[in-house]
Amino acid sequence: MIPGSFDYHRPKSVQEALALLGKLGDDSRLLAGGHSLIPAMKLRLATPGNLIDLAGIADLKGIRADGNDVVIGAMTTQHDLMASELLASKIPIMRETSAQIADPQVRYVGTLGGNVSGGDPANDMPALMLCLNASFHVSGKGGERKLAARGFYQGLYMTAMQSGDMLTAVRIPAPPAGHGYAYEKLKRKIGDFATAAAAVVLTMKGGKVESCAIGLTNVADTPLFAEEAAKILTGSVLDAATVKRAVAAAEAITSPAEDARGPAAYRTKMAGVMLTRALARAKSRAAG
Numbered sequence: 001m002i003p004g005s006f007d008y009h010r011p012k013s014v015q016e017a018l019a020l021l022g023k024l025g026d027d028s029r030l031l032a033g034g035h036s037l038i039p040a041m042k043l044r045l046a047t048p049g050n051l052i053d054l055a056g057i058a059d060l061k062g063i064r065a066d067g068n069d070v071v072i073g074a075m076t077t078q079h080d081l082m083a084s085e086l087l088a089s090k091i092p093i094m095r096e097t098s099a100q101i102a103d104p105q106v107r108y109v110g111t112l113g114g115n116v117s118g119g120d121p122a123n124d125m126p127a128l129m130l131c132l133n134a135s136f137h138v139s140g141k142g143g144e145r146k147l148a149a150r151g152f153y154q155g156l157y158m159t160a161m162q163s164g165d166m167l168t169a170v171r172i173p174a175p176p177a178g179h180g181y182a183y184e185k186l187k188r189k190i191g192d193f194a195t196a197a198a199a200v201v202l203t204m205k206g207g208k209v210e211s212c213a214i215g216l217t218n219v220a221d222t223p224l225f226a227e228e229a230a231k232i233l234t235g236s237v238l239d240a241a242t243v244k245r246a247v248a249a250a251e252a253i254t255s256p257a258e259d260a261r262g263p264a265a266y267r268t269k270m271a272g273v274m275l276t277r278a279l280a281r282a283k284s285r286a287a288g
């Protein structure tokens with residue numbers, strides 16, 4: 001399929017991109033890696049008259065420490081996330097999750113910004129952002145603001161960003177040293193989106209869970225933050241009975257669509273299986 005015709009713009013700065021967005025309005029779309037947007041345009045699910053390519057804006061790339069936070073530019077690719085020593089040492093679940101996205105070809109071009117800002121619940125990074133309590137730096141008509149990932153995803157392809165907004169960076173507080181983590185993803189084949197996936201970050205003290213956060217991918221119209229399940233686990237030794245109760249609580253908030261990846265009930269169960277595995281692996285990696 002061939003996309004509809006569009007004008008191509010390549011700003012050199014965030015200010016120039018925002019000015020273009022303001023001028024061209026809803027007939028324009030930001031282009032990052034294009035690995036979600038271009039397929040949608042080819043299927044005529046998106047028909048923007050203007051593409052504003054962010055690839056020429058150096059300020060949108062890179063990964064840096066800022067106190068206890070790691071700040072990642074929106075145009076940083078999934079490949080860059082995997083290659084970052086800073087992330088490997090501070091937030092290793094970022095590397096583990098990136099490595100499970102699609103294939104090297106997609107990861108060399110697809111960006112963190114494009115992955116989290118499209119509001120696609122099938123993408124892997126949004127649930128991880130909920131789990132890690134990330135926040136998004138957004139610039140738009142009203143200036144710059146910081147939006148919490150927990151609250152950002154409002155519906156299928158709907159986020160808290162407004163028309164004219166642009167994501168510039170993602171800020172993630174590094175979990176404490178010695179934390180356990182795991183991203184478990186069930187997919188039909190390499191390069192496929194998740195049938196279901198679970199992200200877990202936890203800390204242990206004296207053999208008990210001191211803190212726990214859980215995100216679920218592709219089992220509802222939005223990524224899910226499984227707060228009740230994490231509460232059930234906190235204070236426990238992650239014994240089988242408590243894990244079972246927490247998994248039931250996580251499954252209860254899912255509402256997956258039935259699609260080629262399986263019936264809804266199956267995908268809910270697979271979310272539970274992924275969560276059980278992620279908890280076991282996170283525990284095995286945690287100190288304390």
Ligand SMILES: Cc1cc2nc3c(=O)[nH]c(=O)nc-3n(C[C@H](O)[C@H](O)[C@H](O)COP(=O)(O)OP(=O)(O)OC[C@H]3O[C@@H](n4cnc5c(N)ncnc54)[C@H](O)[C@@H]3O)c2cc1C
Pocket residue numbers: 029030031032033034035036037038039054074100101102103106109110111112113114115116117118122123124125165166167168191192193194
């Ligand atoms: C074969 C294939 C398999 C894939 N499998 C997976 C997978 O398993 N897991 C997964 O997570 N992803 C998967 N993807 C998606 C891939 O990771 C995409 O690259 C990614 O989701 C979107 O990033 P992008 O940089 O390509 O964004 P684009 O496609 O350029 O943009 C996506 C959307 O975000 C908007 N946008 C982009 N940047 C900004 C910004 N800075 N501010 C505001 N809005 C912005 C765009 O306007 C567009 O609406 C797959 C893609 C392909 C082609």
